[in-house]
Amino acid sequence: xxxxxxxxxxxxxxxxxxxxxxxxxxxxxxxxxxxxxxxxxxxxxxxxxxxxxxxxxxxxxxxxxxxxxxxxxxxxxxxxxxxxxxxxxxxxxxxxxxxxxxxxxxxxxxxxxxxxxxxxxxxxxxxxxxxxxxxxxxxxxxxxxxxxxxxxxxxxxxxxxxxxxxxxxxxxxxxxxxxxxxxxxxxxxxxxxxxxxxxxxxxxxxxxxxxxxxxxxxxxxxxxxxxxxxxxxxxxxxxxxxxxxxxxxxxxxxxxxxxxxxxxxxxxxxxxxxxxxxxxxxxxxxxxxxxxxxxxxxxxxxxxxxxxxxxxxxxxxxxxx
Numbered sequence: 477x478x479x480x481x482x483x484x485x486x487x488x489x490x491x492x493x494x495x496x497x498x499x500x501x502x503x504x505x506x507x508x509x510x511x512x513x514x515x516x517x518x519x520x521x522x523x524x525x526x527x528x529x530x531x532x533x534x535x536x537x538x539x540x541x542x543x544x545x546x547x548x549x550x551x552x553x554x555x556x557x558x559x560x561x562x563x564x565x566x567x568x569x570x571x572x573x574x575x576x577x578x579x580x581x582x583x584x585x586x587x588x589x590x591x592x593x594x595x596x597x598x599x600x601x602x603x604x605x606x607x608x609x610x611x612x613x614x615x616x617x618x619x620x621x622x623x624x625x626x627x628x629x630x631x632x633x634x635x636x637x638x639x640x641x642x643x644x645x646x647x648x649x650x651x652x653x654x655x656x657x658x659x660x661x662x663x664x665x666x667x668x669x670x671x672x673x674x675x676x677x678x679x680x681x682x683x684x685x686x687x688x689x690x691x692x693x694x695x696x697x698x699x700x701x702x703x704x705x706x707x708x709x710x711x712x713x714x715x716x717x718x719x720x721x722x723x724x725x726x727x728x729x730x731x732x733x734x735x736x737x738x739x740x741x742x743x744x745x746x747x748x749x750x751x752x753x754x755x756x757x758x759x760x761x762x763x764x765x766x767x768x769x770x771x772x773x774x775x776x777x778x779x780x781x782x783x784x785x786x787x788x789x790x791x792x793x794x795x796x797x
Contacts, residue, residue, distance in 0.1 A: 478505070478508070478509055478512060480494060480495055480498075480509065481495075481509060481512045481513060481610075484513070484607065484610055484611055485516060485610060485611075485612075487611070487612060489581075489584060492584060492607055492608065492611045493586070495509060495513075495607045496586055496588075496600075496604045496607055499600050499603045499604060499607070500588065500600045500604075506603075510603060510606065513606055513607060513610045514606065516609075516610040517606045517609040517610050518609065518731070519609060519612075520552070520605075520608065520609040520613050520614060520615065520616045521614070521615055521616070521635055521636070521718055522605060522615075522616045522617075522618065522633065522634045522635045522636070523615065523616070523617050523618070523634055523635065523636045523637075523638060523714060524617075524618045524620065524630035524631070524633060524634030524636070524637045524638065525537055525617060525618065525619045525620070525638050525640060526619075526620040526630045526637065526638070526639055526640065526659075527620075527639055527640030527641060527664075527666075528640075528641070528642075530642070531640040531641060531642050531666055531667075532640065532642070532666040532667055532701045533619050533620075533640050533666075534555065534619060535666075535701035535702065536640060536664065536666055536699060536701040536707070536710075537553060537555075537617055537619055538577070538701070539699075539701050539704050539707040540617070540707060540710065540711060540714075541553070541577050541583060542704075542707075543707060543708060543711035544614075544615055544711070545580065545582055545583070549582075549614040549615055550582040550583070550612065550613050550614045550615070551582070551583050551584075551613055551614065551615040551616070551617060552583075552584045552585075552586070552605075552608030552609075552611065552613035552615070552616045552617070553583065553584065553585040553586065553616075553617050553619070554586050554588060554601060554604050554605065554608070554616070554617070554618045554619070555585065555586070555587045555588070555619045556587075556588050556589075556601060556618070556619065556620055556621045557587055557588070557589055557621060584608060584611065584613065586604065586608075588600065588601060588604065601618060601633060602633055602738065605618065605633065618630060618633060618634060630659070631659040632734065632737050633734070635718070635721060635727060635730055635731070636661045636662070636714060636717050636718060636721070637659050637660055637661050637662075638660070638661065638662045638663075638664055638710075638714070639659070639660035639662070639663055639664065640664045640666050641663065641664065641665055641666070641676060641680070642665070642666055642667045642670070642676075643665060643667065643668065643670050643671065643672035643673040643675070643676040660694050661692065661694055661717050662694055662695055662697065662710070662713050662714065662717060663680050663694055663695070663696045663697065664696075664697050664698075664699055664710060665677055665680075665696065665697070665698045665699070666699050666700070666701055667700065667701075668698035668699060668700055668705070668706065669700045669705075673698060677696050677698060680696050681696060684696075691720075691724065691726075692717065692720055695713045695716075697709050697710045697713055751783075751786070751788065754786040754788075755782055755786055758785055758786050759782060759785060764778055764782075
């Protein structure tokens with residue numbers, strides 16, 4: 477076993493940080509390290525915190541950490557921040573908001589840039605969750621970047637999903653449009669001291685009523701993260717949803733679906749990587765891009781020609797018999 481993995485399993489915080497960095501940077505050892513880590517995962521409960529930018533997700537997580545630690549549980553936080561499409565850098569502001577917990581040995585906070593991934597999560601987020609799971613954290617909270625209506629990737633990653641809205645900001649309307657109702661296990665109306673909070677709660681409740689009877693009806697919790705109002709009730713609702721999942725064996729089903737998606741996505745990633753590796757070895761891409769830019773070639777024909785040149789179709793026929 478790799479020494480980094482041994483150190484991680486022994487509770488070394490520096491090893492956890494180093495492993496996540498290797499994963500983010502697509503290190504050549506990444507697959508082997510994840511293979512060694514995987515048997516030690518599956519114990520942590522993963523909660524996704526999602527919602528529009530400015531809804532107060534980071535401040536809410538900061539308050540939640542106080543509740544989690546008061547109950548004697550440990551927590552890992554993955555806060556995903558947007559990456560600049562120009563510089564490739566990210567302003568990791570979520571870590572600043574949670575800095576009061578950085579000296580707490582029971583809490584591990586990691587900020588990650590999206591690095592071009594859509595849907596509110598970094599591509600390496602799921603692998604970072606595995607690291608923190610093997611690290612021994614009881615709870616893992618993933619705070620998404622806050623990209624609006626397309627932000628539904630978290631449901632593929634978390635056991636429980638918390639959608640954070642704000643009053644009088646059109647958020648409830650956006651929720652109906654985006655279909656986030658279907659991914660939310662708990663609704664939070666943060667900044668509930670602002671005008672319009674009651675109306676937003678009523679709109680969400682009406683929306684849930686239109687969805688018909690379900691085994692789990694998402695509760696609607698009002699909070700004010702600035703002073704912590706409503707956060708104990710949110711923590712209670714999160715525990716109740718965890719108990720519902722474990723009591724109904726729904727958690728097993730949720731995690732099996734996640735494994736299926738992870739397997740499918742990993743196969744797709746490997747196939748895509750192999751194809752591009754063959755393309756780069758065979759074709760002068762810059763020259764081809766220049767031809768397409770000058771309208772001497774079209775991207776549709778060029779893509780098909782690329783696959784022919786690496787004998788992709790021939791390989792498919794051979795493998796299919």
